[in-house]
Amino acid sequence: MNTLAQLTDQEILMGFVASCIEDVAERLGVDYAVIYDRMAAVGLIENYIIPHYNVLHTESRENVTSGLIETLNRWEEAK
Numbered sequence: 001m002n003t004l005a006q007l008t009d010q011e012i013l014m015g016f017v018a019s020c021i022e023d024v025a026e027r028l029g030v031d032y033a034v035i036y037d038r039m040a041a042v043g044l045i046e047n048y049i050i051p052h053y054n055v056l057h058t059e060s061r062e063n064v065t066s067g068l069i070e071t072l073n074r075w076e077e078a079k
Contacts, residue, residue, distance in 0.1 A: 016057055017049055023065045024072070035072075042075040044068070 007015075021039065025032040039045050048071060049056065056064050 013050065013053055016053060017045055019061075020049055020056075020064065020068055021045075023061060024068050027065050027069065038072060038076065042072065042079055044072055044075060 021035050022032050024039075025035040028035070039049075049068070056067075059067075
């Protein structure tokens, strides 16, 4: 009998979002709260990470992180 709790799809998605924020923060050498605020300000989480989860989670963490940094910078410049 498996006694481990099963994660819901929503919990898995939110874990991925959190890891994206943390990876970008680590790469840029800033606190994760700073990156969360920046991403939230331009709608990157709701309008990019979550809708594209099915594609993003299949890529390497390095590529996802690089892509998120590039997209964040572009969206901030356009705002």
